[in-house]
Amino acid sequence: MASGERPRTCRACGKKFDYPVKGSAATRHHCEDCVAVPAETRKILERLNTRVTQLENQLRRLQEKPPG
Numbered sequence: 001m002a003s004g005e006r007p008r009t010c011r012a013c014g015k016k017f018d019y020p021v022k023g024s025a026a027t028r029h030h031c032e033d034c035v036a037v038p039a040e041t042r043k044i045l046e047r048l049n050t051r052v053t054q055l056e057n058q059l060r061r062l063q064e065k066p067p068g
């Protein structure tokens with residue numbers, strides 16, 4: 001695999017995407033879909049995505065170690 005070409009996770013929607021890709025508008029931190037979203041809206045998406053990620057981690061921890 002060429003260096004610099006690795007799957008990225010979009011900060012806004014959490015989607016895995018390749019970067020850089022020729023002809024794609026995606027940036028290092030945002031996939032092609034989210035690049036098209038206005039910056040202010042994207043900020044909200046990022047906030048929500050952070051919460052979802054935290055919740056997923058919590059859920060995983062709970063599943064690994066059931067209480068009791």
Ligand SMILES: [Zn+2]
Binds near residue numbers: 010012014031034
């Ligand atoms: Zn995205």
